[in-house]
Amino acid sequence: MAVLGMAGMTLKAAPAAAAVNVPVILYCDLAVRPAQEAEFLTAYHKHFKPVARKHEGYIDLTIARLDKALQGPAPVKSFNYRFQLTWQSEVLRQKWVASQDHVRNWPLLEKTLADKDFTVLLTHTV
Numbered sequence: 366m367a368v369l370g371m372a373g374m375t376l377k378a379a380p381a382a383a384a385v386n387v388p389v390i391l392y393c394d395l396a397v398r399p400a401q402e403a404e405f406l407t408a409y410h411k412h413f414k415p416v417a418r419k420h421e422g423y424i425d426l427t428i429a430r431l432d433k434a435l436q437g438p439a440p441v442k443s444f445n446y447r448f449q450l451t452w453q454s455e456v457l458r459q460k461w462v463a464s465q466d467h468v469r470n471w472p473l474l475e476k477t478l479a480d481k482d483f484t485v486l487l488t489h490t491v
Contacts, residue, residue: 386454388424392486393448394440401477405446408473416466417450422457426450442484455489 397405406428414426427449434440452458461467475481 386456388490389452389455389458390488390490391448391450391452391458392484392488394442394444394484395446395448395474396442396444396479396483397446397477398479399445402445405474405477408470408477412473413470416470417461420457420461420464420466422453422461424451424453442480444483455487 409428417423417426429447429449431440431445431447450458452461
């Protein structure tokens with residue numbers, strides 16, 4: 366995933382979400398290097414999210430900073446941000462991932478990560 370970033374996820378579509386035209390939600394648990402948090406947030410707010418908004422199927426894109434686990438075990442991997450992307454369908458999300466806008470802007474976020482082997486969960490609404 367280091368070279369392709371999230372573009373490498375194009376082969377990991379969930380069959381249920383790909384088979385029907387339902388909104389999908391992608392979660393990524395990211396370990397942003399503390400010294401690069403400002404760079405990460407600037408890239409997200411000024412580049413990645415504004416460009417994503419313009420693509421067909423976009424519903425929402427959120428970055429949330431983890432404060433602490435309130436119940437249950439702490440996260441398996443040390444991460445400090447959760448990335449949540451909501452798209453109208455998996456087909457349209459894949460179109461966004463393959464776009465030049467994504468290819469240009471995802472590396473701005475990815476280069477701030479301490480671990481590029483992060484957890485990615487693809488879900489669909491029910």
